[in-house]
Amino acid sequence: MSQSLLPSVKGIRLASVPAGLRDWQRDDLLLVEIDQGAAVSAVFTQNPFCAAPVVVAREHLLRGRVRALLVNAGNANAATGARGLSDARACCAAVAKALAVRPEQVLPFSTGVIGEQLPLQKLLDAIPPAAAQLCHRGWDRAAQAILTTDTRAKTASRTLEANGERITVAGIAKGAGMIQPNMATMLAYVATDAAIARPLLDTLLNEAVGASFNRICVDGDTSTNDACVLIATGAAGRPVKTPGGAGYSALRQAITEVHIALAQAIVQDGEGASKFVTLQVAEAESPEEALRVAFAVGRSPLVKTALYASDPNWGRLVMAIGNGIQGGLDTRRVHITLDGVPVVKAGCRAPDYREAQGAAVFAKAAFTIRIALGRGHCSEHIWTCDFSHGYVTINAEYRS
Amino acid sequence: MSQSLLPSVKGIRLASVPAGLRDWQRDDLLLVEIDQGAAVSAVFTQNPFCAAPVVVAREHLLRGRVRALLVNAGNANAATGARGLSDARACCAAVAKALAVRPEQVLPFSTGVIGEQLPLQKLLDAIPPAAAQLCHRGWDRAAQAILTTDTRAKTASRTLEANGERITVAGIAKGAGMIQPNMATMLAYVATDAAIARPLLDTLLNEAVGASFNRICVDGDTSTNDACVLIATGAAGRPVKTPGGAGYSALRQAITEVHIALAQAIVQDGEGASKFVTLQVAEAESPEEALRVAFAVGRSPLVKTALYASDPNWGRLVMAIGNGIQGGLDTRRVHITLDGVPVVKAGCRAPDYREAQGAAVFAKAAFTIRIALGRGHCSEHIWTCDFSHGYVTINAEYRS
Numbered sequence: 194m195s196q197s198l199l200p201s202v203k204g205i206r207l208a209s210v211p212a213g214l215r216d217w218q219r220d221d222l223l224l225v226e227i228d229q230g231a232a233v234s235a236v237f238t239q240n241p242f243c244a245a246p247v248v249v250a251r252e253h254l255l256r257g258r259v260r261a262l263l264v265n266a267g268n269a270n271a272a273t274g275a276r277g278l279s280d281a282r283a284c285c286a287a288v289a290k291a292l293a294v295r296p297e298q299v300l301p302f303s304t305g306v307i308g309e310q311l312p313l314q315k316l317l318d319a320i321p322p323a324a325a326q327l328c329h330r331g332w333d334r335a336a337q338a339i340l341t342t343d344t345r346a347k348t349a350s351r352t353l354e355a356n357g358e359r360i361t362v363a364g365i366a367k368g369a370g371m372i373q374p375n376m377a378t379m380l381a382y383v384a385t386d387a388a389i390a391r392p393l394l395d396t397l398l399n400e401a402v403g404a405s406f407n408r409i410c411v412d413g414d415t416s417t418n419d420a421c422v423l424i425a426t427g428a429a430g431r432p433v434k435t436p437g438g439a440g441y442s443a444l445r446q447a448i449t450e451v452h453i454a455l456a457q458a459i460v461q462d463g464e465g466a467s468k469f470v471t472l473q474v475a476e477a478e479s480p481e482e483a484l485r486v487a488f489a490v491g492r493s494p495l496v497k498t499a500l501y502a503s504d505p506n507w508g509r510l511v512m513a514i515g516n517g518i519q520g521g522l523d524t525r526r527v528h529i530t531l532d533g534v535p536v537v538k539a540g541c542r543a544p545d546y547r548e549a550q551g552a553a554v555f556a557k558a559a560f561t562i563r564i565a566l567g568r569g570h571c572s573e574h575i576w577t578c579d580f581s582h583g584y585v586t587i588n589a590e591y592r593s
Numbered sequence: 594m595s596q597s598l599l600p601s602v603k604g605i606r607l608a609s610v611p612a613g614l615r616d617w618q619r620d621d622l623l624l625v626e627i628d629q630g631a632a633v634s635a636v637f638t639q640n641p642f643c644a645a646p647v648v649v650a651r652e653h654l655l656r657g658r659v660r661a662l663l664v665n666a667g668n669a670n671a672a673t674g675a676r677g678l679s680d681a682r683a684c685c686a687a688v689a690k691a692l693a694v695r696p697e698q699v700l701p702f703s704t705g706v707i708g709e710q711l712p713l714q715k716l717l718d719a720i721p722p723a724a725a726q727l728c729h730r731g732w733d734r735a736a737q738a739i740l741t742t743d744t745r746a747k748t749a750s751r752t753l754e755a756n757g758e759r760i761t762v763a764g765i766a767k768g769a770g771m772i773q774p775n776m777a778t779m780l781a782y783v784a785t786d787a788a789i790a791r792p793l794l795d796t797l798l799n800e801a802v803g804a805s806f807n808r809i810c811v812d813g814d815t816s817t818n819d820a821c822v823l824i825a826t827g828a829a830g831r832p833v834k835t836p837g838g839a840g841y842s843a844l845r846q847a848i849t850e851v852h853i854a855l856a857q858a859i860v861q862d863g864e865g866a867s868k869f870v871t872l873q874v875a876e877a878e879s880p881e882e883a884l885r886v887a888f889a890v891g892r893s894p895l896v897k898t899a900l901y902a903s904d905p906n907w908g909r910l911v912m913a914i915g916n917g918i919q920g921g922l923d924t925r926r927v928h929i930t931l932d933g934v935p936v937v938k939a940g941c942r943a944p945d946y947r948e949a950q951g952a953a954v955f956a957k958a959a960f961t962i963r964i965a966l967g968r969g970h971c972s973e974h975i976w977t978c979d980f981s982h983g984y985v986t987i988n989a990e991y992r993s
Contacts, residue, residue: 241922242915242940272911274925274941307908308942370895412894414909415916494812494894494980495770495988502989508707508817511672515642516815522641525674540642541674542708580894585982588895589902 199332203386204228204426207331209338212319214267220338224323225262231426233259234398238419245277246301260298270303271417280311291324336365349454351447355440358430362447366455370464381421388427398423405452408575410491411463465583469559475572476565483573489517497580505551526567599732603786604628604826607731609738612719614667620738624723625662631826633659634798638819645677646701660698670703671817680711691724736765749854751847755840758830762847766855770864781821788827798823805852808975810891811863865983869959875972876965883973889917897980905951926967
């Protein structure tokens with residue numbers, strides 16, 4: 194992941210301000226203005242107990258050409274009923290007034306504590322000053338403004354030449370806990386100045402999310418507020434209209450890479466996490482089976498505490514693999530390697546394996562566990578982290 | 594749960610010995626002899642990566658009238674391949690020789706570290722002395738011998754009069770982590786001197802397990818070695834042959850109560866646990882939906898750390914409820930009470946709810962969270978515990 198300064202994206206202006214939404218001294222409100230003519234795609238949490246801003250953003254995305262995003266940290270505006278919905282709409286109206294657009298052209302997003310009403314007046318008061326500060330160079334400050342329990346900002350970008358034009362793809366994300374996106378994501382915003390119309394932009398977003406945010410797991414809980422937005426302003430470059438068009442594959446790769454870098458950054462900043470682990474599941478009967486096994490391993494508290502302890506307790510891996518399988522499993526076909534070191538062969542400890550080899554891998558800050566099921570030809574991978582005292586401390590003390 | 598001395602069960606003799614299976618000074622091998630003519634039912638883990646003794650016990654249960662159980666702690670004999678199977682069979686042969694029965698009349702069970710070969714010779718050496726010590730009063734010592742990370746023994750019993758006969762039901766269990774039995778259980782052994790033939794005994798076991806071990810969750814991981822055995826020796830009382838027969842309902846209730854007491858004892862001794870929580874889910878569309886929501890809440894690391902912190906963070910409850918629902922949910926119909934205190938009404942904070950009320954409930958050692966979904970007429974409940982620094986410590990240090 195690039196921690197360097199993000200490049201600006203033609204057609205996008207940003208402003209971050211301190212709205213005082215919690216008892217803290219920091220930016221906690223982000224306003225993003227999008228030029229006329231841009232295409233915007235978004236995916237949202239599949240949790241049916243979704244937050245008010247998710248409901249409103251879904252509605253607005255169907256109705257109008259999106260011209261602005263409003264993101265607040267510190268309060269999720271989730272489980273807040275009719276008042277939560279009306280507050281989210283009031284925020285959109287205030288942004289619409291400040292930017293001279295229609296309210297349904299504004300998408301609202303919130304992240305923070307669930308179950309508290311928004312401090313609406315503070316948001317309304319902060320919107321006009323934010324509108325006055327919009328600038329193209331606001332990306333890095335924006336990446337800070339949207340954080341909650343995150344310990345660092347998450348940013349990624351790529352630049353490329355396509356059709357003889359210089360194209361930029363830049364993105365920011367937040368998220369550290371309540372992470373196992375389910376066909377959706379944490380908060381993430383990616384923009385490019387390439388010209389890509391919907392529904393092609395939707396296709397690109399779905400592909401990128403499938404390869405990134407849908408393959409991470411911190412604690413297995415899916416948030417009420419997840420959202421991922423992809424914006425193509427069209428301010429640079431001729432339109433990309435079809436998958437076969439010139440420059441498409443380079444642009445697609447850049448968009449996917451930015452999403453993957455942001456998703457990996459969320460896992461690397463997982464609450465209390467000290468390890469970044471790639472779980473590869475190969476020789477599965479189907480991609481679904483491979484992912485089911487990968488998430489069964491990646492979610493297992495027993496596997497995650499072993500990762501934390503740098504204890505190559507592979508017995509817990511086989512336990513968790515079994516829990517990800519539906520129906521029977523010929524365990525004699527299962528092989529596991531740790532950064533290439535064979536630890537399980539034919540369902541048992543590999544004959545040449547020595548505990549010191551596994552311990553050396555598990556002591557690394559980042560490594561790969563590869564599980565071959567011997568059932569088919571499908572492979573998938575996810576990224577996950579360990580489960581530490583830090584996770585318990587952070588989540589036992591979050592509201593206090 | 595009764596911590597008092599267990600009564601003996603006519604037709605069952607037990608012996609516990611220190612076989613030195615790990616570096617500890619304690620009983621770690623249990624031998625149970627069952628009188629001729631007894632009926633034995635058992636259910637096993639649904640994890641397809643099941644242990645060698647599970648494979649052998651399933652085979653033997655199909656083939657012969659069971660006359661003995663052999664249980665070792667400290668080594669799970671799981672992921673041990675062909676040698677694990679042959680070791681389990683060798684143990685059965687040794688027991689058969691010592692008790693003058695056939696090897697297929699012996700069921701083997703193991704619990705402990707996964708992925709290490711059994712120290713077979715130590716087991717074989719310990720079996721004859723165990724056979725020499727068999728006695729009717731061995732229940733309490735047996736409850737100690739089968740423990741691993743458990744901090745206390747788990748025992749339960751009931752006595753009743755049926756058909757004018759005095760009947761005893763006694764049981765022991767072990768388990769503290771890797772607990773979310775999946776149509777199966779942790780290690781549990783329940784015996785009665787009532788006379789109940791199979792398949793009626795199978796029905797009683799399935800009912801009892803459904804009401805007990807299939808409704809608990811410590812960490813959501815399903816073990817490779819779970820097993821629950823119900824023995825009816827028939828040494829007291831006339832046979833119970835049909836569900837309608839005299840004394841059936843009292844016996845059924847006693848058997849179920851013993852299973853529930855043992856299952857609750859496992860949760861109360863959950864690794865690092867400080868809270869015992871009953872999760873009731875009401876007004877679900879189906880029993881399956883109620884249980885899915887209950888386990889989504891009971892498994893959530895964010896809910897469990899809030900329980901640990903005595904923080905009535907009900908926002909995490911609604912997040913987890915959403916994750917247990919398939920398809921849409923009208924959140925305006927969701928109500929939650931904490932030991933009867935309304936905290937969520939119509940999907941939002943209850944108007945009269947004060948945080949101090951929730952905090953007072955969450956500070957208790959045992960309490961009930963009731964979730965009404967407003968979707969139907971089905972109710973289910975499970976028992977779970979919190980997620981503490983103790984859990985991380987225990988599982989980060991288990992093998993060291």
